[in-house]
Amino acid sequence: MSRNKDWIRLEGIGKSFKVATRTAGLKEAAKALFVRKHTVVEALKDISFSIGEGEIVGYIGPNGAGKSTTIKIMSGILVPDGGSCSVMGYTPWKDRTDYVRHIGVVFGQRSQLWWDVPVLDSFELLRDIYKIPDAKYKQNVAMLTDMLDLEKILQMPVRQLSLGQRMRCEIAASLLHSPKLLFLDEPTIGLDAVSKLAVRNFIKTLNKEQGVTVILTTHDMSDIEALASRLLMIGKGALLYDGSLEELRGRFGTGRTVTVDYRGDSGPIDIQGATLMDWTQERAVYSFDTEQIVLADIVSRLSEKVEIVDIAVTSKDLDEMIVELYEEHQI
Amino acid sequence: MRLYFKYLNIHLKSQMQYRASFWLMSVGQFFIPFMVFGGLYLMFDRFGQLQGWSFFEVALCFAVIHLSFSLSECFARGFDAFSSLVGRGDFDRLLVRPRSTALQVLGSKFEFTRIGRLLQSSFVLVWSLANLPAVWTFPKLLTLALMIANGVFIFTGIFILAATFCFWTIQALEVANVFTDGGREMAQYPLNIYEKWVTRFFTFIIPFGCVSYLPLMYLLDKREGSELLPMLFTLGGALFLVPCLLIWRFGVRHYRSTGS
């Protein structure tokens, strides 16, 4: 799929901000009238990665880790302190107006549609902003209407739309000018299950059929699982993980939890290589690592003492892996 | 330019969604300058004249400045209301679009309720002109139109400066009132009634004098001279926009390096 591996390339990007500190209390407020303290916060430290054309990349990290700063730099809004960045051959912050013609940006928490007028009016204004030729505009509106099921809502003022309908229109609005790169900042935030699925399916189709490259930030790991083949994780301004989902699974995927229902009288049984999590009258829970002990060993150790009725094994889900990854890097 | 009218159109549509509040607000906007003008009338009622200026002469000055002010509040409101745009973080949105930021900000808001204010100052204009037959020549009326147009440029320039200020802090914004509201209050009287330093500041730094006092002298035959010169004076207003736009670009660059 990826035709050009260095389609987007960031090298040694760094960015720091000056933040005024404020303290509580009447006395402190009076003091702040005269002196104000500043601290420098390093939002990004030496970030480097490249993304190939046609990829879908999930960009994750806890709040305040530097996600939106990176997105802002890549979309040409912010100028970094140092490092280089090239997207489709452009330097985003230098060739802003030329560059942004080729990208679409959806800020999930903010709207680019005009609140009080029908959606179609907003679209037409965007057509003029992006100077989209008429034929192409018509074709794109038709295509997006069809794919996102907008038929009934295009004539409605935005304030009457539900959140899910609005998000579909937002996404359509940022694709009117056929961008080759789409930034999605929390596109599924606050959406119900049906709308979430609709949005995800659309993104997948868009990527497959039009070859649009997608960079997606989200807190919802099921978004990543459904969409992204590749994961970038950032924490405290540094890139902590860059790889495929499978790789991550492989790294943390050896952990299992086994729940055993049993009959018989016995106190808690210690098994070497597994950790006892819970022990009650008829149920025992262990967590273990497949590289240290196999399930059969645990089962056989247990069956020496009690009669086993049922066994259930679960592996870690993505959310847990991410939390573990955060912990590993102490963020 | 086409895009600007598109913006205009879409805002008109939105504001018409709230007809009742639109009209109420417009009526309210009619009354604000009405009271100020009432004060001016009452002062002349008591004192008769102001350092050689008659009531209708000052009323003409008032009308020019208030017309400019209401027009720029209506059409350049985007800059005037810029602090809330930045506060909401919506400026980022403008930066990911392939058009100049100034144009997009200009199109981000229009305040059509200023029609009330516009109407009030138009009445004053007509009333004062009806009582100043000396102004009824073509070059003078043309000069008058230029005065109003360039007045709009000056107010717009000040709005742009104030908006640029928002990139650093939105706290001290009130100081911009000195130049918008203050400039308006001051320039509605002929500038020569003030202290020298004030007159100079508002002629050479912020060229209100170029659109009210100086050409007004010719309009009212208080000074002889060619008809071209006063027209040239008024262009000072358009000239004022140039540094304002340069400073705006500087502000945008600052925003993009700090992201504050």
Added chain:
Amino acid sequence: MKAYVSIWRLRFVNGMQYRAAALAGMATQLFFGFVFIMIFAAFYSGSSGGEPISLQDLITYVWLQQVFLSFIMLWFRDQELFDLITSGNIAYELCRPMGLYPHWYSKLMAQRVASAVLRCFPILFITFLLPEPYRMSAPPSWASFFLFLVTLLLGLLVIVSISMLIYISVFWTMSPIGSILMISVAGEFLAGMVIPVPLMPQWLQSIAYALPFRWTADFPFRVYSGHIPVTEAAWGIAIQLLWLAILVIAGQWLMRRALRAVVVQGG
């Protein structure tokens, strides 16, 4: 009572944070003071005398207006309160164990005082140092000064109760702007903010005297300069108290009615 004090404190601290805003406000107020004085001085320079108020007293009047602007302007908007009413979130406020009227009253007052405290002393200081003819004069006697403080404070109470009425009216109109704009513009005119009350023609003065607005600004400022003598001022205080009583009682009554309507609406 403690609850009101802490609301007051919170608002106050909040208002104090805006250092730059205060500086900007001071510059603005000084500038406006200068402009108004110059305009009045220009009018006076062509006059043959016999004006109802001397230029000296008028200058003091203008400076006091600017110094105590946040005490006297009617249009001191609290967006939070407007939103509270129009969005229907008023229900939360009703859950708190305190009267809504005194609660809002202290909130609005704290705002004004916080903004005045930061601004008034520096401006006051500067206006006393200005060169003639712009310098502000001291009051003619201690009695005038003392009465000024009393009347100013009462004026503040009156203006807050007027603005309470404005906020309460939002319960009915739901749109805070249009109609209120007109009331405040007219009110400020009648308080002598556009042209001083003594310079108004007789018929307008009678109207101004009959309404509460001029008692919040025009009256204390003329007490300060001695333009209103001490004995007359004492009578004026009685009238201020009367207005205060009327406005507060009316406000509380209207608020009770408004809240009853809200409760009914909410089912």
